[in-house]
Amino acid sequence: MAGTADSRTLHTPISPFRRWLISGRWTKAVVFLILAFFSFAMFYPFIWLLFSSFKTGADIVRLPVSLLPQKWTLSAYLMVMDPTRANLPIAYVNSIIVTSGTVISVLITSSMGGFIFARLEFPGRDYLFYFVLSTTMVPFLTLLIPLYIVMRELNLLNSLWGVWVPSIFSSFGVFLCRQFVYGIPRELYDAAKIDGSGDFGIYRNIILPLTKPILSALAIFVFLGAFNAYLWPLVILNEEKKLTLPLIIARMANRFGGTDYQAVMAGSVLVSIPPLIVFLIFQKNFVRGIALTGLKG
């Protein structure tokens, strides 16, 4: 509209390109292209990871290096997936056990805690809540050495239990769920109470379904945290058969040094797949979850 009016008053024809330039819409296109370039730059390391994992041992150390494999091969994948030659398969099982255990326990304890600290009454409730919250002020690094000693006393060293136990409860999760439960109308709780429901029944039938949005967001973060955890499993586990995936990748990378690196690459690809699947499935919750947890937390 504006363009046609201009051309009529100025009596000079304006090319579509000029009109586009004047409209200011080109800034958006430039921004778009810059972002496209940077997203490629950020993705660049992954391209190397993916292509290198299909190389042979000789190909990966060949000079000058080339991004694409000379001959595509699955030998690296076959090697790391073979239980007799690599411990990756058993680490996969270990990681899945620890991660699912952590996610399930945190979801249960957080949703219960959120409900209890927000709606139920008992003496010392708020003191207990603020105590739980205050534990986040102490960095994990400070607790590392003494917590190791405690785990040693409990005979939990070198077992997956020892990895799992410190993450049964999550003070962050309890806090998040408590904030969320405050957003659920109190009348729902009161009405169910009058109908004769017990507190656990109310939790099970009313609160749990209603806290689903926050729980799915929490689940993603707990999953990533547990699946990618390195320091605590490193301290607790040392037997090769009990290691989790990040530990195995680190051992493989250090053992193989520079040669056989294609196996490390193939292992890395396999290790990155579960978080990627979780991300793709819950993508919508993801962004919303980060906004929820980050800003309201």
Add this chain to the structure above:
Amino acid sequence: MTTLQDHPVSGGQTLPQLPSARRDSVWRRFRRASPFALIYSGAILIFYTIIFIIPFGTGIWLAFQNWDFITNPKFVGLRNFTKAFTDQYFWQALEKTLLFSVVEISLGLTIALLFALALSQILGKWQNIYLSLYYLPVITPLVVSLYLWRWLYRPTGGAFNTLLSSVGLPEQPFLASPQQALWAITVVIIWAHLGTGIVLFLAGINDVPESLFEAARLDGAGFWQSFFRITLPLIRPVLVYQMVVSVIGTVQMFEAFFLIPGPGFSTRTLALYTYELGFRALNLGYGAAVSLIIFMMLLGATVFQLRRWRIEWEH
């Protein structure tokens, strides 16, 4: 902590009690409380006793002892703390930690903010696609990213040096050089964490009412002017939150310095120093003392940041 008080209903207030209920003794109130709540409270109390109170207490006790896991612990008073102040390795680790933390946070948050700003100019569908791409490094296990980058950083035959020499620039040693290793690692961590910052900033920017920009545009404000006058002040809470979280995160960063270290002590931060004292040198008392110093530093930094923010907020 501040957000707690900001929240209108989070003080733990309950409905007004009947006068008779208020006069109840603690014992009565315990008996009236639901078993569900009491069992849960008992469980969480036991959990945090084992996982928090006992270790924290042990840590403080340990900081005043000399212990190597084998012989009996020996009380040494404040010696572990005074030792830290004369220990050149401690100061070196502190220096590396601060350098890494300050550069990672200032660069990382600035880049994230710029990306979020650019993304906010783009349509919703493409915004999500770009966002997912930027978020990939965040969901990738850090161990994977670190070894991948070490592979790309290789002095001979690494992807980055190939790239550099193909455009006529001199090849760099990266992780092999004491001067560059810390910054090489910083770049990896910025890359790995950028997505979180972008998502948070973008959420903040998208929350700013469009009418404010409209009004500013009518008053003749340019893009950058409305950014500094409107967007930046309004996303300040996000910025402060990110700074607090990033300080805690960067000071505790361990994997990077443990798995792809530079030569010598060039990338040994306090986190790695604590680990080495506790699990390599078996100097548990000194390790506990260093980790307590880290705790006090972080506590101080967090309180300082939040207080400064609150002062600015009130003006």
